[in-house]
Amino acid sequence: MTLSIHDVAEGDALTPMVIVATATVIVAGALATRDFMPVHHDKAYAESQGAPDIFMNILSSNAYCSRFLTDWAGPEALVRRVAIRLGVPVFPNSTVTFTGTVTAVEVATATVEVTLQASTDMGDHLTGTAVLRLPHEAASS
Amino acid sequence: MTSAEPESLAQRLEALVGTPVGPAGPSVGPDPVNQPMIRHWAAAFEDANPAYTDPAWAEASSFGEIVAPPLMLQTWILPTPVITGIAQRGGSPVELEGSGPLGVLxxxxxxxxxxxxxxxxxERYLHLGEVVSATTVIESISPEKRTRIGPGHFVSWVTTWRDEANEVVGRQMFRILKFKPELAEP
Structure with a gap:
């Protein structure tokens, strides 16, 4: 079920999404995005680069943003823009909580603007904005 | 060479704006947009959106057929990695020719x-079988700025993905800070 443009209003909260980023989650994301940089799967290499452990790659951070948006809006929502500022890295066994708020709704173009952030206990992993296009009518599927 | 003054760093950085990052020609994905890579991606991120993996759902939806996750764009054009020596290359999936434009910094x-x-x-979602290519160009390089981790220059580049008809399907602006690491606290 996908939200229609008439179902959303400025100030609405997006459904929060929580990721428990184990080492498996981080490595699975790096390889599924075809990012073989050793800092994303090899702890000894990451330490040699001054990091305390492996950390999530940016392609994975973007992937979770798109999942967060369509988990909330529904599968037929079109992701038009995802603009993020990167903050603290995601190391293994961090809990990453995605939250967001609708900041603008334009019915004529069926577009919704939202802010989003992904926070960890070390601070914000990312903050940003996104634009989605929603159907004018509620989808039947 | 003429007897002109050697170029300043600012002049050399200015000259980089508009130049390509990586190969001069477009990067083409080693494989077309395909279901196995999409399924692998959806599983890794536990993204249950049926538009990516359920053909019957997708056919009945406004998409009409399976679509690739929109932010998978980058993944399609990454080169097939040469695993041997990847750590020695600093993580670069393949051998780079020269130091690239950021070598100046x-x-x-x-x-x-x-x-x-x-x-x-x-701009639009991709379908199975499509082949995308991408070009990346340096958009801007900031003057030197003080940051909390040391002085540095912000470098922005824009990657533009095109389909086989040369139509733009998406863009990504990416910005990094190239910085001089401050000495660690004694």
Whole structure:
């Protein structure tokens, strides 16, 4: 079920999404995005680069943003823009909580603007904005 | 060479704006957009959107057929990695020719790299079988700025993905900070 443009209003909260980023989650994301940089799967290499452990790659951070948006809006929502500022890295066994708020709704173009952030206990992993296009009518599927 | 003054760092950085990052020609994905890679991606991120993996649902939906996750764009054009030696190459999936445009900053001591911003714009979703290519061009390089991790230059580049008809399907602005690491506290 996908939200229609008439179902959303400025100030609405997006459904929060929580990721428990184990080492498996981080490595699975790096390889599924075809990012073989050793800092994303090899702890000894990451330490040699001054990091305390492996950390999530940016392609994975973007992937979770798109999942967060369509988990909330529904599968037929079109992701038009995802603009993020990167903050603290995601190391293994961090809990990453995605939250967001609708900041603008334009019915004529069926577009919704939202802010989003992904926070960890070390601070914000990312903050940003996104634009989605929603159907004018509620989808039947 | 003429007897002119050697170029300043600022002049050399200015000259980089508008130049390609990586190969001069477009990067083409080693494989077309395909279901196995999409399924692998959806499983890794536990993204249950049926538009990516359920053909019957997708056919009945406004998409009409399976679509690739929009922010998978980058994944399609990454080169097939040469695993042997990847750590020695600093993580680069393949051998790079020369130091690339950012070598100018490395040579000037701005050896640290920190990713700062990513801004994706999606024009349309891709379908199975499509082949995408991408070109990346340096958009801007800031003057030297003080940051909490040391002095540095913000470098922004824009990658543009095109389909086989040369139509733009998406863009990504990516910004990094190239910085001079400050000495660690004693």
């Amino acid at each position: 490395d040579d000037a001591g701005f050896v640290g790299t920190l990713a700062s911003n990513s801004e994706f714009e999606i």
